[in-house]
Amino acid sequence: MATMENLIGLVNRIQRACTVLGDYGGGDNSFSSLWEALPSVAVVGGQSSGKSSVLESIVGRDFLPRGSGIVTRRPLVLQLHKIDDGSEEYAEFLHIPRRKFTNFAYVRQEIQDETDRVTGKTKQISPVPIHLSIYSPNVVNLTLIDLPGLTKFAVEGQPESIAQDIETMVRSYVEKPNSIILAISPANQDIATSDAIKLAREVDPTGERTFGVLTKLDLMDKGTNALDVLEGRSYRLQRPWVGIVNRSQADINKNTNMTVARRKEQEYFATSPDYAHLASKMGSEYLAKLLSKHLESVIRSRIPSITSLINKTIDELESEMDHLGRPIAVDAGAQLYTILELCRAFDKIFKEHLDGGRPGGDR
Numbered sequence: 001m002a003t004m005e006n007l008i009g010l011v012n013r014i015q016r017a018c019t020v021l022g023d024y025g026g027g028d029n030s031f032s033s034l035w036e037a038l039p040s041v042a043v044v045g046g047q048s049s050g051k052s053s054v055l056e057s058i059v060g061r062d063f064l065p066r067g068s069g070i071v072t073r074r075p076l077v078l079q080l081h082k083i084d085d086g087s088e089e090y091a092e093f094l095h096i097p098r099r100k101f102t103n104f105a106y107v108r109q110e111i112q113d114e115t116d117r118v119t120g121k122t123k124q125i126s127p128v129p130i131h132l133s134i135y136s137p138n139v140v141n142l143t144l145i146d147l148p149g150l151t152k153f154a155v156e157g158q159p160e161s162i163a164q165d166i167e168t169m170v171r172s173y174v175e176k177p178n179s180i181i182l183a184i185s186p187a188n189q190d191i192a193t194s195d196a197i198k199l200a201r202e203v204d205p206t207g208e209r210t211f212g213v214l215t216k217l218d219l220m221d222k223g224t225n226a227l228d229v230l231e232g233r234s235y236r237l238q239r240p241w242v243g244i245v246n247r248s249q250a251d252i253n254k255n256t257n258m259t260v261a262r263r264k265e266q267e268y269f270a271t272s273p274d275y276a277h278l279a280s281k282m283g284s285e286y287l288a289k290l291l292s293k294h295l296e297s298v299i300r301s302r303i304p305s306i307t308s309l310i311n312k313t314i315d316e317l318e319s320e321m322d323h324l325g326r327p328i329a330v331d332a333g334a335q336l337y338t339i340l341e342l343c344r345a346f347d348k349i350f351k352e353h354l355d356g357g358r359p360g361g362d363r
């Protein structure tokens with residue numbers, strides 16, 4: 001049903017509008033509760049485990065700073081919006097609202113610059129997120145959060161507390177019950193030592209909101225395979241494990257494009273004696289669909305609570321718009337209006353959905 005996709009799209013836009021308003025009215029308002037009630041996907045793993053690469057594969061574009069060492073130093077809240085109006089793919093940052101980026105090399109540069117603006121050109125981290133939206137016909141509606149990699153040691157230029165600081169930051173995202181955890185582990189390291197799994201196990205002991213992702217399958221020692229992990233025998237999760245082959249550093253240096261990389265990844269699974277029987281459930285394209293579907297079912301099951309929050313927000317916004325008891329900036333006023341419209345649209349679609357049959361039911 002097209003309706004469900006519209007709902008996720010709306011949820012995305014509501015989240016975005018809530019973010020724009022930020023702590024308008026002082027932090028603890030219905031916008032922040034609404035944002036918290038909506039699910040998003042947090043990408044968690046050790047340094048260089050392949051987090052940014054997995055995100056890029058899901059988006060199907062090159063746009064993230066990548067490489068060895070600590071590259072991701074601020075959370076990146078990435079919202080994917082599927083568009084069908086025939087317009088071209090573009091990206092937009094919350095901190096530069098009126099600029100549309102169509103060249104993704106500039107997106108990468110801006111992420112770097114904006115990171116440096118807050119942290120300086122250091123190896124330090126900051127919990128202040130960067131918000132980026134990508135509008136494209138080729139994405140599924142999703143909110144993904146790229147986070148600094150978990151690490152054990154400080155390197156030169158970092159405070160001794162860095163490992164703990166990163167863990168605290170990552171934890172603040174994944175401990176929220178509405179957070180879906182994308183736990184990234186590299187296949188060329190023992191899964192028992194995976195930082196991602198260790199943290200996921202702590203915050204989600206039943207494994208109901210954790211998706212295990214195994215990267216670097218191509219880098220395993222010859223004669224070994226990852227079937228014990230992928231088939232759930234090493235570490236059991238309620239969700240399926242997904243194996244991934246991202247671009248290697250050599251591929252990146254050669255500028256191998258994303259379409260070629262995805263095709264190579266599919267070929268890798270289809271022709272592998274170890275993994276051919278799992279090929280249809282492996283790879284980044286499959287992962288993107290799996291996540292979107294999961295998000296859909298989470299939203300579906302939360303429709304009653306989301307709707308009541310939305311109705312509360314509508315009430316608050318309507319009285320706010322009526323009285324405008326205090327002067328508000330033009331921009332804030334416009335955003336309030338946007339949220340109001342989006343909330344009404346959500347409410348309307350939800351009611352149609354109800355009329356169409358099974359509220360919150362499964363397919």
Ligand code: GDP
Pocket residue numbers: 045046047048049050051052053054065066067068071072149215216217218219244245246247248249250252
């Ligand atoms: P992050 O630090 O977790 O965000 O990791 P990155 O995505 O930046 O990847 C770190 C390095 O590992 C890069 O040089 C990638 O090219 C490489 N890499 C990531 N995933 C794979 C993979 O599946 N196979 C291979 N061969 N290299 C990978």
Ligand code: NA
Pocket residue numbers: 047048066067068069070071072149
């Ligand atoms: Na890295």
Ligand code: MG
Pocket residue numbers: 051052053065066071072
């Ligand atoms: Mg990274």
